[in-house]
Amino acid sequence: VSCIARHISLTVGCCWLDGENQPHMKAVFPTEKAVHDHFENLLRILSYEPLYAQIRIKRSNDETVLVGSSLIYFLFIVQMRNMDWLSDLNTTLKNTMVSIIDASINDEVAMCCYGVLCEILTDEESKDLSISDNICNYFLQMLEDIWNKTKKKYEHVPIMMLLKGFQTLSKNDSMQQETAVSNRIHIFIEICDEYPIAYDVIWALSFNKDIQQQLRSDSPFICKLTQLSRQPENEQMSKIIDGILWNLEINHENRSMTDKHNTKEFDIMISYSHKEKVLCKQIYEELIKAGYRVWIDFDQMHGNVMDAMAQAIEQSNTVIMCMSEQYRKSNYCRAEAQYAFQRERKIVPILLQKQYKPDGWLLFIIGQLLYVDFNKYEFSRAMQMLHNELKVELMAETHTAPVRPKEDSVVAHSTTYISPPEVLRSSIVSENILDWTQSQVQDWLLGHNLRQLSRLFAACDGRSLLYLSKYMKNCEPQQILDLLEADSVRRLNESISLIELSSFHSVMHEKKKRLPSMYSSNT
Template identity: 25%
Template sequence: MHINLFFNIPGNQLSDMSGNIQSLAPKLLTRQTSEEEQEKVVKQGHVSEYSESSIATSTGTESNTFDGAKRESDGVTEGIRDKDLFENAHCSNDSECEVNSQAKDVRCEVVSSEPTEGDNKIDGLRGGTSSSREDGQGQHQPDEEEAENADEKSEENQLEETILIKIQSWLVELRGMETFSTDRALEILKGIANHHWQHPQFRGSIASAVDRVQGADILLTVLKSLSKEGLFKRNNVWYPANYCYNVVWNLSDESSELAASLGDCGIIGLCATNVAHKPYIDHLEKKNVMFLIKASLSILHNLSKIPANRRQFRENDLVQKLLPFTTTDHKYLKALCMLILANIVDEDQESLLDEKGTIEFLIKLLKEAQESEDRRAQGLSCTELANGLGRLAVNDTNKLKIQSANGLPPFINMLNSEDILEQEAATEALWSLSFDPSICKLLSTNEKALSSLRHLQSCGNKAVELSAKGTMWMLRQVRKSIEDEGSVDSKKRGRPKSSRQSSLRRIHVMISYQWSSQKMVLKIRDVLVAAGYIVWVDVDRMCGSTLQAMAEAVEKAAAVIICMSEGYKMSPNCRTEAEYAYQLQKWIIPLMMDMYYEPDGWLGLILGAKYYMDFSGIVPFEESVQKLTRELDSSKGSFETPDSVFVEENVEPDITKSCELSCQASPPGTMNWRAEDVQSWLMEHNLEKYQDSFQECTGKLLHQMKALRQEAPEFFFRSLKEDLGISNFFDILRFTEALQDIR
């Protein structure tokens, strides 16, 4: 969830943010820092740890005392006397608040918009999109319309790059400031907020750009400094604080990386203090206070969706601090609180949700949202509510509670929504729910659900396709289990095995992981490959054919390495892999990737009391990987000869080394390409400037390059630069993307 902010201050010299970005430079950045100044500022390091004593109460006095009754009582009275900000505020409804102060108007408007994880990601300080090309078929001269579209695309890329550079320079300038209750700080924060809502196509890029210059630390420093001055004491404190909270609120919903950085830097502690501060809670009728609590809870909601942030929620005792909101008369705050609790409660705290009727309340809101014109209830969208229920469905006990509360029909209805984000939330929730056999049986007899899921398996959206295929996979597995339970043989065998399992040779080690652990996983893979093992790793978690490839990978695995983390447990994709390996009685080797995670729930049941090796950073990598290789070496006799790798039917050569699948397959016969075909391929991908370097390259050599990228990535990228002359960063991205697509 995020908001758009409109801030108009008559008489102030704040810049007009409309118009072409080129004209904004002199208006919004009146003082450009030199390269030396920026470098000096960036090297100043991170902000100090947050403590509750660092935030002032509503009066804005310099005292940081929290535990005196007189301080709380007198402080609020003093704050209320400040009629400029505390008294004259008014709010129209739960999703929109307006603050009038001395003829100055502030409007915060909540809009329905959900980010797609990973959209518009960029690298480097300058940012920009990775490629401006559009894939074409064959060679042809572009017509006028295509040329015009290309020019527009180029202009948009330039606009994006200009915006990102400007936002990053603003943040560097903020880092160098000693105080933030100034016109310049307000101007910068307003500029960042306005760029977010004026350019929705760049929102993901803006959030990523903020993250790359340690923007989370900078924004927290701003908020802590303004809090010490007293948020409601003066206009020049409240206005920049208002904008800064809006920036954090909005951008934390656009990028999982930035949301993780915000969690790491300590903003969860700041928001936790806000929502638990009694003077604020006692004066929610004051609209600026209400805005502060809404912003804090909304930021907490966005950050609670990142599994790695759950530690900070525990350390700040957020469950207990949020419980009072579960009985509040403010339905929006109550709903927001319920969604946060759905994301952060541990398995042993589920009874708290039962006491508060969380599941029933969220299902009721989801049904109301589906019946409303704007697809919202109490300011929350169908997508947000479905995502919250989907996270609750990870717990096996909650699955049956959702079913008992008649929670399946709303999800099934959302499968046919025109909103792709609603479809994504519904399919993922149904995938999690389908791990319960009784729910699986209900879905398998619901023709509306089956018809919708079949259609969504080829809808064109990778996330929806994967979740739809995952749900259908579970329905088939349950049907197979029922059939196997009726056979005498399966009763003798114990856990059922795939009918293909006995005829497949065990030729590799499979690594099952959640995407946030990929960097460490690829490091482990490289060591195992160097040690002589054939390793199967899926490096594209969102590809349509992943489930079939996963099934073959598990079936052919001599060992399955499970990389445990909070995110792994929450992922239905990971659970599908782990349970299939368990079902086939595979040798499972658990690795710990998250130092703060203790295996629980379904993952704890699968692993039991198995000893695991630590790759979370507590133990040096070299020591842990040596233990892993020794463990594998102890049973190396269970691995079949790799000579069988290329003789299995319908198995691609590169799938046994590492799986990098793509939903955009190249034309058939790429292995048979001649040098001329490769030259055409380069032209189609805007890489014709490198044709001389590829004069002797054939389709077979391209496939070898693709395999080399996985087996020796450092050598691969060094060769691109030194041997083939591809040194431009964006050309490297274009080439590797094109190479990934060849099949």
């Protein structure tokens, strides 16, 4: 135990001295697999419950050093935020942290456990966890205590590590409300000059209505923010300041809320976290090939990014939301998504992160909308499904020729102007279903709002569709329903919609009624 404890303590000390760049950690653990294996082995040690009884108030024995150092190491790992494999260990990690908190009498150990939980808990898990009410108040109290210390750390935990933990915690709505109730937003106002990360925490907290009122009542801080917004030296800081002021509805441009039926310059805006930039670029290029007019900020935006974001949303018909954990945790993405929702833009969600389930504010915005999972399907298949969703959203719109945008020196973004998608002005070229191609079948199904069936019947041409209708009419209804249900679950991971199935029967019946001689001669 003594040897392991000191080895881990030395490793943690090197990582701590590295700061943000972490070259020593990269030298010791050059691959993600090495980090994973080491993390898993330490977790196995910390899951050994008899160890908890040996934890002391101070680092006075090997067991306390081992647990304390391992937990600080865990914090380094989870705060790197690029370890997708952590999701596989979340349940074990969460249960272990809770068990240590319940058993420990060491504040440093408890603080590190809370820090790890901040990084791995979803919004819903934060609410359900028995200790969730303590997490926010514990962090706020420790921050207040450390801020008043000369060395700006508690035992072996620096204030910066604590701030990073609360930065993640502040993204959860329940924790925002806890902070509002405790009326401790002043802590972050006091420390933001020395620790600029506090501005990002304030931005996250400012999505809460009660926090907004508390911030507005602090006139000196509002004046300070307004002055900082006029100093463009640090673009990242300017973006954060603009974000806070945007949430407080200060410095807003006058924006009419009656423009939703006006002509738009773009068919689609892509809203995404820059961690998913590579995949989003592929999606963007495919949409451009299909003829859509797309807005996306590959080149980043300069000047007041909030006004630029608002302008982009106002000029777009549909917003594709590229969902991931990083998207949910991004203050900018949240502001973007909420503004699109507020302006009643059509929202098409897509899932880009493996095993991620939308929660918190993101789940509220997408509601019961169907989304395309780019992890479950090959890229070409996922794009076809996305095209199908976009067809439904855009078919009802009246498209006109693109309008040349006004010159805007504030915004620098990648934009392409192309005529609206050809599919939107094409229709079924033949009344004879037997002549229909797969694409024409898709258009016909989507034209009747049969969204699920359009995906299920993606490989059907007109002849296949006609034969399928015949089978559905002549076979046992329950047998057909069971077969379609099994096919839908296998292909789409969804139960078959009886409403769509009934509508399909109805529209096929109407089609046959209009052309009786054609069908009688070919079936």
